Amino acid sequence: MISPTVFFVAIVSSMLINNIVLMRFLGVCPFLGVSRKTESALGMSAAVTFVMLVASVLTYILYYLVLDPFGIEYISTIAFILVIASLVQLVEMFIKRFSQKLYKMLGIYLPLIVTNCAILGIVEINIRENYAVQYGFGAGLAVAVTSALGAALGFALVMFAFSSIRERLDAATVPESWKGVPISLVVAGIMALAFLGLGGIV
Amino acid sequence: MAEKKVAKNPMKKKKKNGRLDILTKGFIRENPIFIFLLGMCPALAVTSTMETGLGMGLLVILVLTGSNVVVSLIRNLIPEQIQIPAFIVVIATFVTIVGMLTEAYAFALHQSLGIFIPLIVVNCLIMGRATSFASKNKVSDSAIDGFGMALGFTFALMLIGATREIFASGAIALGVYLPLPFEISIINTEMYLFNMDVFAGPAGGFIVIGVLLALFTAIGNYRQKKKEAERQAWIEQKKKEAAERKRKKAMESAGDAS
Amino acid sequence: MFDKIKIAGILLVVGMVAGLAIVGVHTLTEDRIEENRLAMQYEDYVSIFPDMDLTNYEEKALDQDVLTTRITAYDSDGDFLGYIFIGESASYGGTNRVLVGVDSDGRIVKVILSQTQDTANIVQNVIDILDKFEGQAFGEVDYDAPSGATQSYDSIWRVVDAVSLMIEGDPTQEAFESVFEDADSYDVLFDHEDLAFVEEFNIRDADGTILGYAYEIDVDDENTVFLVVDQDDVFKGFVPKDAVDDETQAMIEAYDDHIDTPLVDIDPDTGDILEDAINDLKPLVETTTRVDYDIVVRYKDYIEDDEVVGVTYIVRTDGYNARMIGEVTIVDDELFSFVIRSHNESADWGAIIIDDGDLQEALIDADNPEDVDVKEYTTFDATSGATQTGEAMQRIVVAALEYHNEEGGQ
Amino acid sequence: MTEAIIAIITVALIVFIYIGSYVLNRRVPAPYQKVDEATCGACSNYACGVKQKLSEER
Numbered sequence: 001m002i003s004p005t006v007f008f009v010a011i012v013s014s015m016l017i018n019n020i021v022l023m024r025f026l027g028v029c030p031f032l033g034v035s036r037k038t039e040s041a042l043g044m045s046a047a048v049t050f051v052m053l054v055a056s057v058l059t060y061i062l063y064y065l066v067l068d069p070f071g072i073e074y075i076s077t078i079a080f081i082l083v084i085a086s087l088v089q090l091v092e093m094f095i096k097r098f099s100q101k102l103y104k105m106l107g108i109y110l111p112l113i114v115t116n117c118a119i120l121g122i123v124e125i126n127i128r129e130n131y132a133v134q135y136g137f138g139a140g141l142a143v144a145v146t147s148a149l150g151a152a153l154g155f156a157l158v159m160f161a162f163s164s165i166r167e168r169l170d171a172a173t174v175p176e177s178w179k180g181v182p183i184s185l186v187v188a189g190i191m192a193l194a195f196l197g198l199g200g201i202v
Numbered sequence: 203m204a205e206k207k208v209a210k211n212p213m214k215k216k217k218k219n220g221r222l223d224i225l226t227k228g229f230i231r232e233n234p235i236f237i238f239l240l241g242m243c244p245a246l247a248v249t250s251t252m253e254t255g256l257g258m259g260l261l262v263i264l265v266l267t268g269s270n271v272v273v274s275l276i277r278n279l280i281p282e283q284i285q286i287p288a289f290i291v292v293i294a295t296f297v298t299i300v301g302m303l304t305e306a307y308a309f310a311l312h313q314s315l316g317i318f319i320p321l322i323v324v325n326c327l328i329m330g331r332a333t334s335f336a337s338k339n340k341v342s343d344s345a346i347d348g349f350g351m352a353l354g355f356t357f358a359l360m361l362i363g364a365t366r367e368i369f370a371s372g373a374i375a376l377g378v379y380l381p382l383p384f385e386i387s388i389i390n391t392e393m394y395l396f397n398m399d400v401f402a403g404p405a406g407g408f409i410v411i412g413v414l415l416a417l418f419t420a421i422g423n424y425r426q427k428k429k430e431a432e433r434q435a436w437i438e439q440k441k442k443e444a445a446e447r448k449r450k451k452a453m454e455s456a457g458d459a460s
Numbered sequence: 461m462f463d464k465i466k467i468a469g470i471l472l473v474v475g476m477v478a479g480l481a482i483v484g485v486h487t488l489t490e491d492r493i494e495e496n497r498l499a500m501q502y503e504d505y506v507s508i509f510p511d512m513d514l515t516n517y518e519e520k521a522l523d524q525d526v527l528t529t530r531i532t533a534y535d536s537d538g539d540f541l542g543y544i545f546i547g548e549s550a551s552y553g554g555t556n557r558v559l560v561g562v563d564s565d566g567r568i569v570k571v572i573l574s575q576t577q578d579t580a581n582i583v584q585n586v587i588d589i590l591d592k593f594e595g596q597a598f599g600e601v602d603y604d605a606p607s608g609a610t611q612s613y614d615s616i617w618r619v620v621d622a623v624s625l626m627i628e629g630d631p632t633q634e635a636f637e638s639v640f641e642d643a644d645s646y647d648v649l650f651d652h653e654d655l656a657f658v659e660e661f662n663i664r665d666a667d668g669t670i671l672g673y674a675y676e677i678d679v680d681d682e683n684t685v686f687l688v689v690d691q692d693d694v695f696k697g698f699v700p701k702d703a704v705d706d707e708t709q710a711m712i713e714a715y716d717d718h719i720d721t722p723l724v725d726i727d728p729d730t731g732d733i734l735e736d737a738i739n740d741l742k743p744l745v746e747t748t749t750r751v752d753y754d755i756v757v758r759y760k761d762y763i764e765d766d767e768v769v770g771v772t773y774i775v776r777t778d779g780y781n782a783r784m785i786g787e788v789t790i791v792d793d794e795l796f797s798f799v800i801r802s803h804n805e806s807a808d809w810g811a812i813i814i815d816d817g818d819l820q821e822a823l824i825d826a827d828n829p830e831d832v833d834v835k836e837y838t839t840f841d842a843t844s845g846a847t848q849t850g851e852a853m854q855r856i857v858v859a860a861l862e863y864h865n866e867e868g869g870q
Numbered sequence: 871m872t873e874a875i876i877a878i879i880t881v882a883l884i885v886f887i888y889i890g891s892y893v894l895n896r897r898v899p900a901p902y903q904k905v906d907e908a909t910c911g912a913c914s915n916y917a918c919g920v921k922q923k924l925s926e927e928r
Contacts (some may be wrong), residue, residue: 015878017436022404023404024247025243025244025246025247025404025407026321027242027243027438028242028243028246029242029243030325032239032242033239066880067880070873070877071877072877074298074302074482074486074877075298075479075877075881076275076295076320077294077296077298077323077483078291078294078295078323078478078482078881078884079881079884080295080320080879081290081294081320081324082291082294082884082885082887082888083884083888085287085290085449085888085892086884086887086888086890086891086892087890089888089891089895090891092895093891093894093895093898094880096895096898096900097898097906103900104906107900115324115326115329116324117243117321120320120323120324121317121321122320123323124317125321128317129555130211130272130555130787133893133895134555135552137427152427174425175416176422177265177417177419177420177422178416178419181296181415182412182413182414182415182416182419183240183416184412185408185411185412185415186408186409186410186411186412188404188408189404189405189406189407189408189409189412192403192404192405192407192408192460193400193405195404196403196404196405198431212905279470280470280474281466281467281470281905283467283896284467284889284892286468286892287888287889287892288470288474288889290888291475291478291888291889292478293472294478295478295481295482298482298485299481299482299485300487302489302493303485303489304484304485305489305493305496306488306489306492306493306496307492309493309496309497309499309500309596313500321649354680466892468886471885471889471890472882472886473888474880474885475882475883475884475886476881476882476891478881479877479878479879479881479882480878480883482877482881483874483877483878486877487874792880806889856899
């Protein structure tokens with residue numbers, strides 16, 4: 001039996017210490033691209049959270065029930081990206097069919113997720129962590145999903161904070177050549193410095 | 203009267219050698235990182251040293267050239283409606299293969315790039331070239347385009363990597379990660395006291411790319427202003443010439459009338 | 461329709477070609493990748509023992525929580541260089557793989573963090589401090605933990621600690637080895653209360669066969685002695701754990717004459733704690749049938765007219781926090797009493813149901829203890845610790861009954 | 871050898887599923903929605919259906 005602290009550490013470390021955007025450099029494209037407005041940042045975060053959770057479950061099962069037993073781990077890259085891509089297609093289809101409201105909220109962001117390295121990155125990291133070997137298949141799945149949730153929350157946190165800063169930046173007087181992405185990157189660098197300090201938590 | 207030197211029309215495009223242009227446009231004019239902001243994740247993650255940046259660049263060269271060739275080859279075989287997913291399959295296959303080759307022949311590089319090798323799959327640059335160029339052009343042109351674009355990408359990664367490495371360690375080493383027969387430092391300032399570790403870390407990555415982007419934007423702005431000024435000057439001259447011609451004509455017609 | 465079939469066909473062809481290409485490259489590169497992975501391991505080995513002969517080393521898998529492998533290193537002349545212990549230990553980012561090199565004098569050569577998922581700058585803090593291990597002898601390892609890297613550092617420390625225990629030896633294990641040459645491992649059976657000895661151990665050889673039993677006696681705060689008997693309860697002497705003072709040594713030696721006599725035949729008259737221990741153990745030995753440590757120890761038979769009417773079983777299981785030991789008495793094939801003799805459950809959760817006693821009563825009264833719904837007795841906490849404590853208690857009763865029914869109370 | 875065949879079949883199967891789901895998704899029409907063209911133009915995603923629709927409309 002694994003103790004509850006494992007889950008706590010998994011959430012805290014993947015949300016704050018190994019923050020997916022600022023420490024692991026995953027999902028930088030949406031971080032820069034969709035963070036101009038707080039509203040769209042939150043929409044993107046919601047879509048990422050949902051897809052990330054489902055994708056970690058699916059790929060974990062695929063890896064430990066198919067790829068690992070047959071010794072064909074080497075096809076995991078192509079298998080994972082295609083699983084994520086088809087997942088996104090199916091989710092988009094269902095949302096289109098059954099909930100117009102939800103589609104209005106998430107519709108634009110769903111296709112963007114296929115090329116979001118955050119999802120594929122977290123899925124790969126979860127497999128590399130060997131949770132199934134450490135905790136057993138079932139508990140390992142729980143830990144993997146927990147740390148995926150932590151990563152998604154960390155993404156949402158940084159997206160929200162960054163979009164708020166950018167809304168202010170738009171109103172600030174910035175030298176001509178620094179306007180837009182360059183100054184945002186420097187701001188992101190300062191945010192990364194701040195997150196560096198969170199490393200002392202554990 | 204000596205003939206006045208006529209200013210060239212800056213708006214008229216210089217005639218360019220087609221293939222050479224395809225090859226070189228990725229360097230500055232259409233640089234994937236500095237101009238289009240494509241593939242920012244690897245640009246931040248694997249550029250703590252120049253050599254890892256170079257290594258990543260080499261892998262992208264292999265994948266992008268290969269996928270462009272294959273996409274261009276099969277562009278007429280695949281029905282329109284399933285083109286994009288078919289391209290993704292092609293790219294994912296190439297990435298898997300290149301990943302295995304790296305692990306076999308450049309193990310240190312494979313270890314240091316870590317999960318960013320499989321993540322080449324989701325690099326927008328590769329899919330972007332496949333849809334916007336390779337699916338519409340000949341095999342040879344697509345190959346050159348892929349190679350050139352990836353070369354520009356490599357150049358950008360190396361520039362970022364070199365900047366970060368020199369600030370972080372005061373030296374630039376080569377031969378640590380790539381399977382080269384030698385291991386040397388290209389530049390060594392020997393100023394160990396002034397090393398700033400933060401540049402090897404995440405914060406340094408963001409800041410360096412930000413500064414370099416601002417630099418590129420500034421250069422671009424300067425060029426554009428220069429071009430604008432040239433254009434203005436040319437228009438002024440043309441106007442003057444026209445006015446001159448008009449005056450002459452008027453004088454001639456006045457002379458005829460008299 | 462034809463269009464759809466065409467698309468499906470193309471899909472399959474694309475998939476097959478992609479799969480073929482990947483499999484092809486895999487078969488080409490497979491061996492080389494394997495070689496590279498080995499070479500990476502060797503690199504670590506060589507950084508510990510530069511003279512190590514990579515064609516001649518022994519690798520032994522260790523059956524231990526932290527340490528996974530022990531490598532015995534020789535130099536090119538075949539001379540023994542030392543051991544490399546490989547351990548895996550959890551940190552916040554994932555599992556850390558740690559290598560500890562130990563030379564033939566039992567000193568640490570080097571500690572290497574060979575694989576980690578922790579954040580780079582935290583890892584750097586830890587690596588900076590690893591040099592301090594170099595050259596230290598086990599038993600007196602001194603270290604400064606770096607600030608802000610607690611989890612990463614602890615995971616390394618756990619491995620060094622485990623190596624230390626393995627090199628320094630475990631005093632308990634060594635004491636047992638002085639009696640049984642083949643002694644390889646031991647388990648704590650259960651804690652005794654109100655007796656001269658406090659803990660009972662069994663001693664096993666490498667195959668897991670039980671060689672004998674030991675009872676820990678705390679003579680005073682500093683001197684600890686084991687009373688050892690073999691499988692047939694023949695007295696094997698008292699052995700000291702660690703070093704003992706002269707007085708205790710003299711007490712032990714007074715019993716040397718009795719070695720190899722059945723315990724029940726010993727009738728000492730020394731008046732010290734060792735005599736109490738023997739006197740306390742005698743009745744237990746007479747009535748105890750040991751089955752297996754993890755399942756059931758048949759403890760006491762109640763005999764009336766030469767017929768066994770009741771049996772007490774000691775059952776050990778894992779509770780929420782640690783080992784839990786229960787005593788189940790069965791009279792006339794029916795549950796008579798059930799007491800938890802020792803546990804380590806937290807006072808807020810698990811201990812509440814144990815102290816409460818309702819679950820014990822319910823288990824005794826039930827026709828079939830397996831059917832008792834533990835959750836009813838842990839309503840204050842439906843999710844975690846308490847439920848598991850309750851389930852452990854239920855397991856104890858069920859195991860005792862099962863064993864009793866199989867053996868027919870014989 | 872069986873391992874290789876399983877690998878090929880797995881890849882083919884996943885490709886089939888993916889492209890199948892893609893085709894199915896394309897057939898389901900998206901509910902009409904107003905898109906902020908300026909934000910949309912700044913994004914360089916190839917797979918974005920909204921963007922394709924916008925360019926078709928133009």
